[in-house]
Amino acid sequence: MEAIQALWLLAVPVAALAVAAFARRAGLSAPLILVIAGLLVSFVPDVPHFELDPELVLFFFLPPLLFTAAWESSYVNLRQNSGTIGVLSVGLVLFTTVAVGYAAHLMIPGLPLAAAFALGAIVAPPDAVAAVSVARRLGLPRRVVTILVGESLFNDATALTAFRVAVAAAAGAGFTMLDGLERFALTTVLGCAVGLLLGPPMHWLRSRLRDPVVENAVTLVAPFAAYLIAEVLHASGVIAVVVSGLYLGHRAAESAAATRLIGRSFWKVMIFILESVVFLLIGLQLPLVVDGLSGYDWTELAWWAAAVFVLVVAVRFLWVFPTFYLGVWLSPSVRRKEQGVDWRGRVVISWAGMRGVVSLAAAFAIPFTTDDGRPFPGRDLILFLTFTTVLATLLVQGLTFPALIRRLGIAGHREQYMDTVTEAGAQHAAAKAALERLEEVLAQESAPVDETVVERLRQLAEHRQLKAWERLGGGTGPEGEEVPTATYRRLRREMLSAERRVFVQMRDQRRIDDEVLDRVLNELDLEEAALSRA
Known part of the structure; x- marks a missing residue:
């Protein structure tokens, strides 16, 4: 009996997550769909009462x-x-x-x-x-x-x-x-x-x-x-x-x-789980609410x-x-x-x-x-x-x-546009400060720094400057062509996918350990997260 009760308790969060995932995938409001699902389940015979x-x-x-x-x-x-x-x-x-x-x-x-x-x-x-x-x-x-x-x-x-x-x-x-x-x-x-x-x-x-x-x-x-x-x-x-x-x-x-x-x-x-369970429980309260109304x-x-x-x-x-x-x-x-x-x-x-x-x-x-x-x-x-x-x-x-x-x-589409404009201005100012700081640090270095490293850092700062401005055009230029940063993100994602496949293949061939795989995948995931931010 205790095992059956435990299974019912497990069924609530599992069902809540499944319904919420369906709602999100279908572009529907998850809280509303969860409440409706809870109501429907409350009519099913032999379903226990889940008192809030x-x-x-x-x-x-x-x-x-x-x-x-x-x-x-x-x-x-x-x-x-x-x-x-x-x-x-x-x-x-x-x-x-x-x-x-x-x-x-x-x-x-x-x-x-x-x-x-x-x-x-x-x-x-x-x-x-x-x-x-x-x-x-x-x-x-x-x-x-x-x-x-x-x-x-x-x-x-x-x-x-x-x-x-x-x-x-x-x-x-x-x-x-x-x-x-x-x-x-x-x-x-x-x-x-x-x-x-x-x-x-x-x-x-x-x-x-x-x-x-x-x-x-x-x-x-x-x-x-x-x-x-x-x-x-x-x-x-x-x-x-x-x-x-x-x-x-x-x-x-x-x-x-x-x-x-x-x-x-x-x-x-955490919030996805809690909200899903809460709204499902709201719908499941119907039997408990109705039980005390026999005199009305x-x-x-x-x-x-x-x-x-x-x-x-x-x-x-x-x-x-x-x-x-x-x-x-x-x-x-x-x-x-x-x-x-x-x-x-x-x-x-x-x-x-x-x-x-x-x-x-x-x-x-x-x-x-x-x-x-x-x-x-x-x-x-x-x-x-x-x-x-x-x-x-x-x-x-x-x-x-x-x-x-x-x-x-x-x-508020106008507000979203102005947000992008102000973000672009902030990115420009921040990138300028980063380049100035780079020059200050280079002037203080006791040994010469490899020029390829310096050039790569400068390109990264310039990339950040351009990214927000180009997003104002929706990722395309005046003639509808793909802007450089959008091209960079698309191609870099393809490269990251290729790298992942190689790492996984090497793990499957026992050429690297799972711990090594976790470390390198984490680095690739962080870079892809930065790309997805745009």
């Missing part, structure tokens, strides 16, 4: 997902858009909590206001994983993507704090609104302090290890350490993870090249689920547009910043409100009983409405999100 453990999600899945998103985010861009991000990640979450809570309390007979507020806090924070993946693939303007990423980084802290306050009030702990605001302020400040206190020592340690593997192992520990330390201190673990990730990501350029190469590949694989009328359930979903979507529109115009009217600095987001960008931001695993984890974390031993009011119903809201936002908004972007014609 809230502690597992909040400690094992959430920290690395948030940490990586923060690491890859631009601290400069987030700071420039901090006002808009704060209005969404704090103001919108609280507004959604209150609006959905009051509506659910009035709409559902017998649901106490505190429990209804718990539902509002649960469904308040969007998960931008699906939205951002589509946004980047379709080339949305950078500022829109920055706002969506920034909101998703910080809104979980607001929602989880509001959720804990509402659950405590519903369970009989006697929390008030003022208590909630004080707790939110305290946990946020302490979370920021933990992240800021943990980031510099982690960076100091990484910079002195001089071992790429160990340095990345330290980075792997960082999100879990930040979250655990913050939670032990009753601070916001989410904020601590985000702040430490932003700090370490901002200082990542000071690491060695090998550290960055290994880390980039490692985190891509399905017509009423369908009406309540539709009403909560529509309200969640409408509240986001009602918040995004008025707050934008209010900010522009009140502040000239906001007016200048908001020039990069027109009405189309605000429509995209408003529609990108897909909910995710944090909402489900919070719903499963609702206690079964109150402080006096009575069943927690409406727990099964809250779990059902959370599941239907997550599912509806992922499927309805997620499936229509790409079409909306194309229909609005908001893709």
